[in-house]
Amino acid sequence: MMDDPKPRNLGGSLPVPNVQDLAGRPDELAVTPTLLRRYVRAQPNTVDLRPDAPAGEEQEHVPVVDLRRLLGPDEDGLAGGRDEEAARLRSACEDWGFFQVVNHGIPEETLEEMKRSVMGFFALPLAEKAALAQEPGEIEGYGQAFVVSEEQTLDWADMFFLLTQPPSYRDLRLWPSKPSTFKNCLEKYCTEVQRVAGELLGAMAENLGVKDHASMTRLAAAQAVRMNYYPPCPEAHVDSVLGLSPHSDAVGLTLLLQVSQVPGLQIRRKGGWVPVAPLPGALVVNVGDVVEVSTNGRYRSVEHRAVVNAREERMSIATFHSGKFGTMYGPLEEVVGDEEPRYRSVSVEEYVKLVVSSKLDGKNIMDAMKIS
Template identity: 65%
Template sequence: MVDTSAKPANLGGSLPVPNVQDLASRPAADLTPHVLNRYLRGDDAPAVSTTTVAVDAAAAASSSSSVPVVDLARLLDPALADEEAARLRAACEDWGFFQVVNHGVPDQVIHDVKEDLKGFFRLPLQEKRALAQGPGGIEGYGQAFVVSQDQKLDWADMLFLSTQPPEYRSLNFWPSRPATFRGSLERYSEEVQRVATDLLRAMAKNLGVEDDPEKMTRIAAAQAMRINYYPPCPQAHDKVLGLSPHSDAVGLTLLLQVSPVAGLQIRREGAWIPVEPLPGALVANVGDVIEVLTNGRYKSIEHRAVVNARQERVSVAAFHSARFDGVYGPLEESIGGGEAPRYRTIGVEEYVKLVLSSKLEGKNIMDAMKITPAS
């Protein structure tokens, strides 16, 4: 049996909410305005097209309006690393989001995890509910960041699992079906953690901390996965959101878009820009923790998920962070030359409790981390 004592308990939970997949499967007549009311948005309603547009890496890389593309194989090649590192630096400074190609995760590993994640959401509701979240935590099947009975809800369900290190796993929340679920998720978890570590090591060099890259790579020492299910909503797809606008309160996120259905959007220059699924790519984004470590040089970016009128969408976000006994604060290299720290230093466990007690809303965690200048 895995010893989970290294992972603190009662970090924070979420209020129970209706199962959205169940709501979406009901006859249209049952989805009355009263039932939908908790999901219907006002000024932040999508009001955008959710049509899927297939793109390839070359087209994405050449488009000034598309999220940048970073080639990990080039980044790890000594002959090409400097040129690709410049692309990575620009992506982190100017966008906060980028798509990672040639990342080395085997096609079979990606195929297997995709099939098992889709298979989980096809299970009967009662079987999924057996993995429901308990009080004081968000691991398991349910929803997150619901802190009041009157807040607007996301049109989505999720399965949240701690995946790395192995001693952080609560295996009672891991599905027993599909029978291959655990093995495929473990293999995918190890591969994507490697990708995160490689990217963070390159970021460390870009930031001038190549002599001690562990200052950055330590924020890939722990990993959790949020597996998202967004049912279609033909009645009000333009008035609901699958995931509220927010920045990720972690170090580095790597997202696998399981379904070839557009839904992820990032906020850029006041507009919502769609991140079109790029076959074989992982979508990376700078989290709040990296913004803290770099003292604001790299900024986390708000993003959201919209809902399709006819097609379901599945994705899995791998969140990378430091271990619970670590500390977050601006790196010495980020506050050299007399620059004052803009964010406070905080223990990882305390930081996680802050995050899990908050509503998912914009960059509210960063607002809480900022140091207010003395008047």
Template identity: 50%
Template sequence: MAMAENGGRLGGLGGSLKVANVQALAAAAADDPNTLTRDRILNRYIRPEMDVDGLVRVDDDDDDDDDDDDHIPIVDLQRLVDPNSSQEEAAKLKFACEDWGFFQLVNHGVSEELMERVKADVEGFFRLPLEAKEECGQLPGGLEGYGQAFVVSEEQKLDWGDMLFLLSQPQSYKTLKFWPTSPTTFRQTLDRYSLEVRRVAHCVLGFMSRNLGLEPDRLVHGFMEFQSFRINYYPPCPYTKNVLGIAPHSDAVGLTILLHVNSVQGLQISRNGRWIPVKPLPSAFVANIGDILEMLTNGKYKSIEHRVIVDPSKERLSIAAFHTASMGSVVGPLPELVDGSKEYYRSLSMEDFMKLVVSSKLDGKGLMDRLKLNP
């Protein structure tokens, strides 16, 4: 696949409008607190609905902290592949996919040494001067590189965060122009990490397939062979109760595997009218169902709305590995999973799906609502 003139292997699908660098805004505010004021620069980030969204926030010191319904399920990959415990662990995975859409994945087999290296390289990249980071900047009309996503108008509210978006698998999709050369180990480390996370994703998808009564490789081959990374940086913000790192949304992919780079929390999922904070276990991945998997399973597995809040004094970093359908494939309910003749989602090409995603701002599950067939 040739690289498009407008910036990357996914050129032609659209891109995001260029906006101010949030890390730079936060750094300026640290030097001069008057830089950030509600009526000046910060106005596009202030979200009035944060005070009136009607949802109960579950804080770290909540009295109901021990309630099982406040903790996402835990799946042990080692037990999942062990014949002696596989059936019991597969039942846990089935429950997590059907009832939560999120789970923590432990004993996944990715070495601690590799995870620490990729964390260090990501932190090293975001410590670079802005000019150095922008050497990997997005090009007009493109998705890949350093910048923003889902900014489609000059009026919409913005997220308090920056990102580096990279295509990683298949190898032919990679565009090295957008892959940092500093730290010097960044490319090699992320390449290794990419292969390991893909192995984990394909293993989990295999067990999801079995739980759905499909052939073990049904969700992988032809559907989940495409991998990309969204590497997130959320600077601290003094107006933490009025801004969002990422607005509420569901992931427009198949399966997401997230690694928290540091200990600062911020990810929250919407469940039963409440925002539940995700408290990652040491060395664990946080995995979640995406929109494509909801479509393929005809709604048996559902993508879950989630958001990121920011910390008033500490930066937060994360690495999201997205696994989704390959370009050229058609996404929609799998025939094996259609109940009689009733399909809940329309089928469309992956290219058309991506154009819808890129042209839309983050808006809960609004995109999925548009793809539903009339009952």
């Protein structure tokens, strides 16, 4: 079956300064208040720890889901192991919107190769990276996303964004030739991560009582990768500069590989921010807005942000999974049942245009999808 062609002119981002270049300038051109003017937030975000946590209580941690246990028969001799893991997945989707997945079956060497390739790419001279820059009106390439006005506060980060699945969506002109391992490594990594996303969506469908799992797994039929570089920033200690503004992901399912051990990802929970500590070998998974729409709000996307470190750089690889162009997003009839649908149905093309033309701002995409 042929894939629908990738539409053009879906929108892009306004050009912005290269943050890695700003942060790496020599002392006489070091980051100054004037340079930082577009990055400093008028009302700094506050503490990471939930404000309602009793004194001395250990902070909550994002749930961990064991995919091998979730999908396979009990191999540890414990009765109900698969059911217990399914319950853990259900709770994570309903109560957290985030979890870390372990025993996902992606070879450790594939993960490490991908990390090395991304570190190698961002270590290239600016001119070599800029040769892969986004074209006007396009989102793919090296640059930034969701900049829609000259007045908005900018994120302290650079990104490299590629469409990776299905192969017909790829613009191979933008796939780097350096490092030499990049193309083959990205091919292997994206195939493995797409498999994991499909397996998780199938398990979610099972939990929801959806008979046709394809109605959920189709939300991993298309894939894009965003590689993030967060340079150190001397103003980060006052929490007035962010690497990524608070937002929910406007996709089906996101799987994130934290390249650096430097913490930075945080999720909004109970009025505060909970850090997601890097867990060796794990992928961070978050429910996207499209899954919230499909489940009519039973599974929910959650705001998250990236903070930056005053002294150390940080990198991550976010892999976004969505439906293919030519399909529709909307609440699933089996999940809605006797309820009223809370969200409208739109084509993938219409939805992508809405997303690309918006800035990162909480759950603004979900607000636009709600039925009044």
